[in-house]
Amino acid sequence: MDMTVIIREANPETDWSTGIWPIWQEVVRAGDTLVFPPDTDESGASEYWLLPAPARVFVAVNETDGTIVGSSLVKANQPGLGGHVANAGFIVAAVASGHGVGRALAEHAIEWARQANFSAMQFNFVVSTNTRAIALWKDLGFSIVGTIPQAFQHQGLGGKVDVFVMHRFL
């Protein structure tokens, strides 16, 4: 059953240490979906995730108990002459996995980017073994537009796997 979440802009002061960071650490430590170093500490993680405006960080809050269960980072994928293409990243707490939180965050990010006048969204680094995410992105209108061979050192599989570039117009 889907978890009902409210998605709102993150407050770095109050949402990071006990909200976003534990989820970020859990996802990154696993080393099977995100590129960041698995041993990144809290300060390093905040430099990767809490990017200054015009980037935006959002949180998904479980409506029932008010806990943060996921986060998104939405920004321009390139500066200047590539600045019309958005980029986004997502993390979801393991405890909330399979309850539609990733989909809700992604739908929100797409809508936010559309309203911010981006004309497309691009994911640069979708690990090819992350089949659930890939199925979700495809369901949300993304297609694979590139394959980077052996670009990810998968910790669970203990070897290099391909990475997809995915894209959709908005």
Add this chain to the structure above:
Amino acid sequence: MDMTVIIREANPETDWSTGIWPIWQEVVRAGDTLVFPPDTDESGASEYWLLPAPARVFVAVNETDGTIVGSSLVKANQPGLGGHVANAGFIVAAVASGHGVGRALAEHAIEWARQANFSAMQFNFVVSTNTRAIALWKDLGFSIVGTIPQAFQHQGLGGKVDVFVMHRFL
């Protein structure tokens, strides 16, 4: 005829203002190959190009008169679990165009990345209309592994064109 160049690490103090920056500005202002905002000022340009270590900036120096005629920026394309793939960017002065400077810089970057234990090199943003660069990258062993539709606002053509992702193992 090829120009004989010496390629060495850049010294930000002495090589930037009268060496790299005028070339960077010339290339970026044209708005037909690089993604940076065409009106980027000198300070903004240095933030894009003079990245701190472990990134490296090199210059190509005309052996005949000692002038800087091009520059490369070589770095990891991703942190952490994608850090084994290098990335590089290149600028060449219009006055030196067609004299093998880009090829010399690229061959040097490939060799440097190989010695630094990178296992591949990836270009994220090769403008599809930049046919001379694409021919050079292919000649140097790169292949097109992705196509991002309409990802570059081409200033000369006045519209959006596709962008290629190119890759080679080292």
